[in-house]
Amino acid sequence: MLKKIAIAVVAVIVVGAGVICAMAATKPDVFRVERSATINAPAEKIYPFINNFHEGNNGLHTKSSILI
Numbered sequence: 001m002l003k004k005i006a007i008a009v010v011a012v013i014v015v016g017a018g019v020i021c022a023m024a025a026t027k028p029d030v031f032r033v034e035r036s037a038t039i040n041a042p043a044e045k046i047y048p049f050i051n052n053f054h055e056g057n058n059g060l061h062t063k064s065s066i067l068i
Contacts (some may be wrong), residue, residue, distance in 0.1 A: 039046055
């Protein structure tokens with residue numbers, strides 16, 4: 001009896017793994033992530049922030065860093 005239960009459990013695990021692999025095989029190999037933001041400031045105020053990558057994007061993510 002215990003042997004039949006163990007075989008059933010292993011079979012369910014194998015079938016479940018097969019279903020997951022089949023679903024993963026249908027997904028695309030490449031995906032793309034895009035983000036966009038609207039900044040209500042003139043280009044002259046924004047350009048120094050995006051032009052200097054050595055400082056990272058310090059302050060670019062906060063609204064208060066760009067004062068009009």
